[in-house]
Amino acid sequence: MSGAAADTPVLKVMGAHRAFAARQALQDVSLSASSGEIIALLGPNGAGKTTLMRAVAGRLKLDAGTVSVVGLDPYIDSTARAKLGIVPQTIALYPALTARQNLDVFARLAGLRGAAIADAINLALDRAQLTERAEESLGSLSGGMQRRLNIVVGTLQNPLVLLLDEPTVGVDLDARQTIHALLHDLRNTGMSILMSTHDFEQATTIADRVAFMANGRLLAEGPVASLVRQVFGDSKEGVVAFNASVGQKAGRILSDFGLRATSDERLWSGPVTGGYQALDALEKELKEAGVHVAEIRLRDPGLDGVFMHLTEHAS
Amino acid sequence: MTAAMFRAMWLNLLNDRGALIMAFVMPVLFFLVMAEIFSSASGSQMQIRVAFVDEVKDDLSIRLLDALKTSDSIEVINTEGFGREQLTDLVVRGTADVGLLVRAEGRRLDDAGGFGPSPLVLINDPSRGVTVQMLSGQIQQAYFSALPDVALGSVANVLEDQFIEFDDEQRADLDEGLSEMGVAASEGQQVGWSVDDIVEPQAVTGPPMATNHVGYYAGAVAFMFLLFSSMSGATSLTEERESGVLDRILAGPGGMVVMVNGKFLFLAAQGCVQMLLIFMTAWVVYGVDLPGHWQLWSLITLIASMAAAGLALLVAAICRTPAQARNMANITVILLSVIGGSMVPRFFMPPWLRELGWFTPNTWVLEAYSSVFWRNQGLESLLLPCGLLLSLTVVSLLGAQWFSAYRARL
Numbered sequence: 001m002s003g004a005a006a007d008t009p010v011l012k013v014m015g016a017h018r019a020f021a022a023r024q025a026l027q028d029v030s031l032s033a034s035s036g037e038i039i040a041l042l043g044p045n046g047a048g049k050t051t052l053m054r055a056v057a058g059r060l061k062l063d064a065g066t067v068s069v070v071g072l073d074p075y076i077d078s079t080a081r082a083k084l085g086i087v088p089q090t091i092a093l094y095p096a097l098t099a100r101q102n103l104d105v106f107a108r109l110a111g112l113r114g115a116a117i118a119d120a121i122n123l124a125l126d127r128a129q130l131t132e133r134a135e136e137s138l139g140s141l142s143g144g145m146q147r148r149l150n151i152v153v154g155t156l157q158n159p160l161v162l163l164l165d166e167p168t169v170g171v172d173l174d175a176r177q178t179i180h181a182l183l184h185d186l187r188n189t190g191m192s193i194l195m196s197t198h199d200f201e202q203a204t205t206i207a208d209r210v211a212f213m214a215n216g217r218l219l220a221e222g223p224v225a226s227l228v229r230q231v232f233g234d235s236k237e238g239v240v241a242f243n244a245s246v247g248q249k250a251g252r253i254l255s256d257f258g259l260r261a262t263s264d265e266r267l268w269s270g271p272v273t274g275g276y277q278a279l280d281a282l283e284k285e286l287k288e289a290g291v292h293v294a295e296i297r298l299r300d301p302g303l304d305g306v307f308m309h310l311t312e313h314a315s
Numbered sequence: 316m317t318a319a320m321f322r323a324m325w326l327n328l329l330n331d332r333g334a335l336i337m338a339f340v341m342p343v344l345f346f347l348v349m350a351e352i353f354s355s356a357s358g359s360q361m362q363i364r365v366a367f368v369d370e371v372k373d374d375l376s377i378r379l380l381d382a383l384k385t386s387d388s389i390e391v392i393n394t395e396g397f398g399r400e401q402l403t404d405l406v407v408r409g410t411a412d413v414g415l416l417v418r419a420e421g422r423r424l425d426d427a428g429g430f431g432p433s434p435l436v437l438i439n440d441p442s443r444g445v446t447v448q449m450l451s452g453q454i455q456q457a458y459f460s461a462l463p464d465v466a467l468g469s470v471a472n473v474l475e476d477q478f479i480e481f482d483d484e485q486r487a488d489l490d491e492g493l494s495e496m497g498v499a500a501s502e503g504q505q506v507g508w509s510v511d512d513i514v515e516p517q518a519v520t521g522p523p524m525a526t527n528h529v530g531y532y533a534g535a536v537a538f539m540f541l542l543f544s545s546m547s548g549a550t551s552l553t554e555e556r557e558s559g560v561l562d563r564i565l566a567g568p569g570g571m572v573v574m575v576n577g578k579f580l581f582l583a584a585q586g587c588v589q590m591l592l593i594f595m596t597a598w599v600v601y602g603v604d605l606p607g608h609w610q611l612w613s614l615i616t617l618i619a620s621m622a623a624a625g626l627a628l629l630v631a632a633i634c635r636t637p638a639q640a641r642n643m644a645n646i647t648v649i650l651l652s653v654i655g656g657s658m659v660p661r662f663f664m665p666p667w668l669r670e671l672g673w674f675t676p677n678t679w680v681l682e683a684y685s686s687v688f689w690r691n692q693g694l695e696s697l698l699l700p701c702g703l704l705l706s707l708t709v710v711s712l713l714g715a716q717w718f719s720a721y722r723a724r725l
Contacts, residue, residue, distance in 0.1 A: 057566055059723070078568045086566040088559025094323060096330040105326065108319030111568045137330065153563065 010035050010083075010160045010192050011056065016065035018051055025051040026062070027216040033192040035160065038183060039221075040203035041196040042307065043213035049196040052213070053163050056194065057086055069161060082111060085159035085191075089166040091146050092153075093138055099125065099149055100134040103156065110157040124152035127182060144175025148182055155186060162186060164195040168202060180206050200303040210303060212310050219310040228301050231271065231309045237301035238272035238279055240286075241294045250291040257282050260308055269305055272298060316569035320577020321584075324548060328585070337547070338585060339592055342540035346593045349536050350529045350601060363446045366392040366411035368402045370419040371434070375465055378501060379424060379454075380417070382461030386453050399438075406438050412446040414438035415454075424462065427469040463507030464497035531660065533597040534684035538619055538677055539648065539657035540593075541586045545627035546644030548582050552631040552719060553640045561723060571720045575632070579624050579712055586620030608687045611697060615683045622676050622704040625711030632718035651675045679703050 009032035018026040026048050033039050041049045054060040055067050058074030058081045067073060072080035086092075093102045103121040112120055125131045128148035133141060141149065147167065154162055167183070168176045183206055187193055197203055203210045204224050211221035220227055238259060245265040246254070254261075257278075259270035272278055276298060283296050328334050367384070369376050384391050392411045394402060402414040414437070417424075421434035435454065439447045459466050471489055475481055481489060499506045552575070555561045564574050594612065597603035605612060630647055634640035652658050654668065655677025661669050672678040679700040686696035 057562065059562070059565060078570070081566050082568050084566050086559075086563050088562050090557075090559045092559030092563055094327055094560070096327045097323075098330075101326050101330075105319060105323040106563060108322065109316055109564055109567050109569060109573075111316065157567075 009033060010070055011194065012066075012068045013052070013056065014066045014068075016052065016055060016067065017063045018055065018060065019063055024216045026055070026065075029065070029213075029216070029218045031211055031218060031221065033161065033194055035190045035192050036187055037208040038187050038193040038195060038206055040207035040210045041194065041213060042198070042200065042203055042210055042303065044198070046215075047213040048216040049213055050165070051216070053165060053194070053196055056161075057081070057084060057163055082157065083160040085154035085157065085162040087151050087154040087162065087164045087167065089169060091138070091150050093146070093150060095138045098135050098137050099130050099141065102138065102149065103153060106153045107156045112157060120156045120158075124156055127155070127185060128152040129178070142175070144171045144178060147171055147175065147179055151179065151182060151186075155191070160192060162191050162193045164193060166197055167195060168197075168199070176202075200307065204303055212307055214311050220306075224303060227303070227306050231306045232301040233271065233273075235271035235273045235301070236275065236298040237269055237305045238282070238296070238298055239267070239269045240282070240296045241268075242266045243292065243294050246291060249289050250286060253282070253285055253289060253291075262308060266294075269308065271301070271305075271309075316567070316573045317577045317580065320564075320569075320574055321581045324551070324578060324581035327551070328548075334547075338544045339589060342536065342544075342589055343592050343596050345540065346533060346536040346596060347600065350532045350597065362388055362390045363412045363449050364390045364392050364410070365450060366394045366397070366402055366405045366414045367417075368394055368397050368399055368414065369417045370399070371417045371421075373423075374501075375424040375462060376417040376434075378461055379457055380415075382457035383415070383453060386457070388449065388453060403438050406440055409440070412440075412443050413450050415450065425465040425468055427466075460505075460507035461500055462497075463500055464493040466507070467496065468493050529597050529601040530603045530688035531681065531685060533594050533603060534681050534688075535657040535660075535677070537590045537593040538623065538680045539652040541589055541620060541623040542627065542648040542651065542677075543644075544589060545582045545586060545623040546630060546648055548585065549578065549624075549627035549631035550637055550640045550644060552578065552628065552715075553634055553637045556722060557637060565723060571723060572716055575628060575712070575716045575719055579621075579628055579715075582624035582627060583617075583620045586623050587616055590616040590620065603688060611687045611694065612684075614694075615680070615687065615697065615701065618701050618704045618708070619676070619680045619683070621708040622680075622711070625708040625715065626676065628715035629711040629718070632715040632722065635722070651677050654678075656681050676704060676707055 011031075011033040013029060013031045016026045016029040017024075029048070029052060031039070031052075041052065043049050051060065055062055056069075056074065058067075058076075061075055067075070069080040069083050072083075074080040074084060094105065097105065100121060103124050104117065107117045107120050122131075125134050128145070128151070130141070130145060130149060133145065138146060138149070151162075151164065151167060154164075164183075168179050171179065180202075183193060183195075187208075195207070207224065209221060209223050210227065212219040212227075220230070222230075238257075240254065240259060242250075243266065246268075251261070254268045257270075258272070259268040261268050279296055279298060283293055286293055328338065365383070367380050369380055383389060392405060394405070397405075399416050399418070402411075402416055405411040406414045416436040416438060417434060418432065418436055421432045421436075422429045424434050426434075437447050437450060468489075471481075471493075496506050555564070555574075561574070565571060567573075594603065594605050594616075598605035626647075627644065630643055631640045634643050655661075655672050655675030656664075657677045661672050661678065661681075664672070683697050683700040683704075686692040686700070690696070
């Protein structure tokens with residue numbers, strides 16, 4: 001369990017700036033995490049998620065701003081780094097070693113000694129549900145099992161903050177659910193989990209808070225329901241699909257209605273007040289303009305809608 | 316934590332049978348092959364394949380060829396019924412290293428100082444030119460030992476032509492003596508002489524030359540494989556950077572220094588085991604005196620292993636990707652081994668290449684082993700080679716740490 005008080009952030013990022021040549025990878029990013037919560041970092045490639053994770057891991061010096069883990073800077077203080085568990089996106093394990101041997105090696109590298117090593121290994125195997133497969137080499141484990149082992153290796157020294165990069169890439173639905181359960185278990189021990197992901201559904205399912213990033217900026221952060229409410233209020237999300245990109249006239253009608261094109265120009269969405277009646281009116285107007293609608297519907301708004309709204313306003 | 320990195324490397328090697336074989340079995344097998352080749356090439360076992368065709372078939376040519384055919388240094392190729400064209404063909408096809416033709420149009424063998432075509436023709440392939448020198452030596456040997464009457468008679472003829480005229484009595488005595496000598500030589504009696512009678516080879520020190528060469532090759536092959544396996548192990552630096560293992564380790568309390576030092580210690584230990592296996596094989600199979608030199612051998616081996624480990628880590632740390640590291644490692648090892656004398660002894664090389672060898676660790680390692688096993692020298696002879704190798708170790712290891720840290724920050 002974390003030694004930090006529940007309401008005191010174990011991780012704090014304040015006004016983080018970092019540039020690579022002319023490109024601003026982080027621009028005034030501030031974020032905090034308390035013990036026992038999962039924060040999902042959402043954003044497209046190049047948004048700054050990895051840069052932020054590297055800065056938190058102490059692998060990157062900020063141009064301005066601070067990162068602190070229990071009050072210490074992980075870039076200069078190994079005590080702070082010892083409070084962090086790292087779970088890279090790739091399976092960062094030794095393929096020729098068994099599950100137990102991998103855990104043993106990384107436990108020692110994490111600074112554990114004596115009986116603490118065996119205890120940590122057994123706990124990790126139990127958490128990953130791999131006790132029965134402990135003596136098998138990494139290559140003989142399924143993709144999901146390797147992912148779980150990859151995660152629990154990051155928890156061997158019982159860190160206060162676990163940094164996870166895309167924890168469910170390339171796994172099937174069952175394996176994904178098992179990993180979600182594992183992350184919930186870890187959170188329940190008091191661990192704070194900062195997880196980068198592209199997957200809005202995953203963030204909605206397991207994150208206590210989400211943080212949207214784009215172009216190095218933190219666009220918004222908070223609980224999923226709160227963010228959805230901020231953008232959509234009591235509205236539903238309207239979704240209109242076309243078979244081809246729409247022309248200027250139809251685009252104007254959709255924009256006036258409050259909808260915005262997604263990255264796929266054939267799909268428009270946005271908050272809709274007035275329910276199905278409003279949607280019927282929109283469909284009629286588009287028909288009169290000679291535009292064929294492939295699909296039109298209302299749904300409960302989600303994080304993808306929030307993200308579209310935020311990125312549009314950011315640009 | 317350095318021990319933890321050592322353990323990771325050890326478990327990786329232990330769980331990978333292919334890598335185990337490459338690290339500990341292949342070097343010994345390779346050494347056995349190289350030692351067999353070079354110990355025979357430099358010792359008394361070396362044989363050249365010679366095809367003989369005698370177009371004269373008189374008493375002298377038969378005696379000469381019979382003498383040559385009994386030499387341990389000559390493997391006789393069957394030429395039953397062959398003429399000079401078939402003889403040439405045997406050499407062209409490589410069935411024989413050299414062909415010896417006693418030609419019909421040549422002078423007699425006892426007319427050494429006369430005029431006209433020489434009696435013997437050595438048909439050879441210039442790519443195996445050394446075989447001509449070797450066969451010429453054998454012919455000289457046979458000429459004086461098996462045909463002493465002919466050799467002495469030729470000398471007498473030259474004497475008479477140029478310096479002194481024998482009277483009839485002297486001439487008759489000489490002819491009678493030479494004739495008796497010829498008969499005795501034909502019966503296999505030792506009446507002739509050879510260069511061996513006036514030459515006594517004296518080795519500078521130590522065991523027979525063939526064993527010295529094995530000692531040389533033990534060091535040469537061992538250090539080349541040491542470089543190969545160290546480079547292969549050091550490639551894990553870039554692999555771990557790419558796989559994310561490095562991120563985990565750097566997040567821990569040890570950091571990059573622990574990672575590089577752990578690998579260094581493992582590679583150096585692995586190198587010592589490799590060296591031990593090869594030199595033990597050289598001792599058991601070829602009699603290289605390892606027990607008699609174990610203390611200095613241990614010192615050289617430890618320092619050579621550390622130098623190989625440091626250099627390998629430096630090469631890996633400089634490279635950005637595992638593929639780049641593997642390619643760079645192979646090129647580096649082959650270049651150092653060729654120039655440094657691990658593949659071909661340096662005394663076979665042209666002077667400029669021999670000088671270039673002093674810039675490779677291989678040369679200094681071989682110099683150190685040669686001082687001990689070949690020249691029977693003591694600790695003072697190791698100060699320069701071991702000092703240079705230690706310097707290389709320190710510089711390489713510091714360089715590997717710096718480059719690894721630099722790459723990790725990118």
